[in-house]
Amino acid sequence: MTAQVEGWKNVVNSMRNLGDLDDGGKVTFFAVTHLARGLVRMTWWVKPATDINDPRLEVGLRFNSKEDFTYLIRHQGVQLGKKLRLKKNDKIRCVAYCKELLRTLRDIHKCGGASYNHGCANAKYFSRLFKDDMRVFPGMTVAQFVEKVHWELKITISVGKAKRAMARARRLIEGSTVVLATRHLSDGTDKFNEIYIAYEACKTSFKQHCRSIIGLDGCHLKGQGKGILLTAIGLDPNDQIFPVAYGVVAIENIDTWSWFLNLLVKDLDIKDSSKWRFISDRQKGLINVVRSCCHNAEHCFCVWHMHNNFKKVFSSPTLKDKIWEATRATNVYAFDKVMKEVKGLNTAAHTWLTAHTAKESWSRAFFGFEANCDILVNNISECYNRVLLFAREKPLYGMLECICMYLMDKFTSRRKMAAKLEDCVGPKIRRKLEKIKEKIGDCMVREAGEWVYQVNTKFNEQFVDDI
Incomplete structure (x- = not known):
């Protein structure tokens, strides 16, 4: 076990050294073989557009992504007439071989060729x-x-x-999905009813790089043509809003949300909905629609909207602080402790919180781990609606053009920003990590078993962390 751990440490240190040498600020896939004394020999970047037919394979060749590496392997197998195989193909490694596993580059094949239904x-x-x-x-x-x-x-x-x-x-x-629905009139003509738009770049980037959380919201159009703008917004790796799809409907009800969400589920290829989380306010029909389209998905409610409804009945500032404390609780013990305090302050407020909505929909203590996100409010959708306020005042065609131009400008600026990054994570994530580091001093950790730890805090709290 010790030798295995040391081996993984050497791999991680080697990859970290390679990452330090990369001044492009982007994720890199390395085709690397460890040489004698742990040294790594590096060469040039592969350019798929020009080097696909003559990649000059050698140890240390660098690729922009694993997809480029696998595509080059398949292309070389087809060109050479050899059945190359990917023996190991996961997030951290990719091993290609021909008949036998090669630990070094050997460009001479002794296997037979392939002319029908080539494996690569x-x-x-x-x-x-x-x-x-x-x-x-x-x-x-x-x-x-x-x-x-x-x-x-x-x-x-x-x-x-x-x-x-x-x-x-x-x-x-x-690529892009554009669905235009019309309504047939009694005089035999068709009239515009609703439209759904999801650009290929948004769909592909979201599925490859973003977490499985989507904010759903609707806002009114301000121009001559009245209607509702429905939006589906995600979070990119830097915790910034990432528009996925949007649509325009006449009214906001069960039918329009069901139509919009079914198209979204199809575009994102959501097969196992238990790994997804949707966040929204308590809009009419949306709760039942999410339950019917993605019956295993988490559906969280915006705490800010929930508190606005709560303070209409209970306006105490103390209760407001307790609600947010219960919302931010990261374990069941802390949540139950705050709820007992709420019950001691006002029994009716405690009854309202337990009866109004399920605790799994508004407290971090009951969130799942699949989405890897713990946001409590639907600000990602609210911010997007606020940014598009100027576009919502235009006619329908002008509004759709403005949204398209906004997305192109936004993605271009982020792409240029990412090209200048020297860190392996985004600046917002780095700031969050630094804040978490400051809180480490408040905890004392003791190992209780293999991957089991006891954590004591300065508030005389004790937890067991089984990782």
Whole structure:
């Protein structure tokens, strides 16, 4: 066990040293082999657009992402006619081999080639390789696609794989989701009813880099055309708002929210809803819609809205402080302690809190760990609605154009900011970590077993942490 821990420490230290040498401020995937005495030899960056056919493979070659590395491996296998395989492929490592696991780079193959249904050439690989051809010739048939693959790559694929590759390529080309719904009138004409928009860049980036938490909210349009703007907002790795999708509907009710949320679930490929969390205020119909569309997902309510309803009945500042203290409690013991104090101050207020909403919807002590987020208010949606106030005063078409321009400008500025970062985390996250470091001195930790610790605080509190 000790030797294994020391080995992982060496790997982590090596990766940390590599990260210190990287002045680009971006996440890097390294194809690295440890040489004698723990030294690591580094070379150049791979540029997928130009180096895909001649990558000059050697130890220490650096990639922008693991996807670029796996794509290059598949492409090289197809070009060489070899069945390369990814033996290990997870978040921290990716090992490619041909028939046997190679610990060093060996560019001489003794295996037989492959000409039919090549193992490296799957539908995902073909969709990325022939995406531009599908864009230029959108009417390409399956037979033409199979023939093109045969002449360019010298391999033959099945009709089923060709269909899957072409369908995936079309999704990559079309990308964005725009659904326009109309209402049929008695005179035989159709009238605009609602629209849903989710850009491909927003969907893909959110699924790859953001946590599984979404803020849902609706706000009124201020222009001549009245209606409701529905929004779905996430959080990026720097805890900044990340717009995912938005839509315009006539009114806010169960039907419109169900229509919007069903499209959102489809776009984000939410299969296991137990790993997702939605946060909103107690809007009409939204509670039942979330329960029906994602019945296993967490649905948290904005504490700020809950307190506004609470103070209409109980306006005591002391009770207000107690509510926020119970909301920020991170364990059941601290939550129960505060609730007992609330009951001692005002029994009716305690009854209102327990009967008005479930404690799992507004206290951190009962939040799950899948979303990796503990926000208590829906400020991510409120801030987005406030930013779009100027756009909501325009006609429908002008408003949609303004939102599109705003998203392009916002993502461009963040991309430039990320390129200048020298830290492995964002500036907002770094500030949070520094605040947490200051609180470490208030705790005393004792090891009670393997991965089990006893934590004592300066407030004479004691907890058991089983990690």
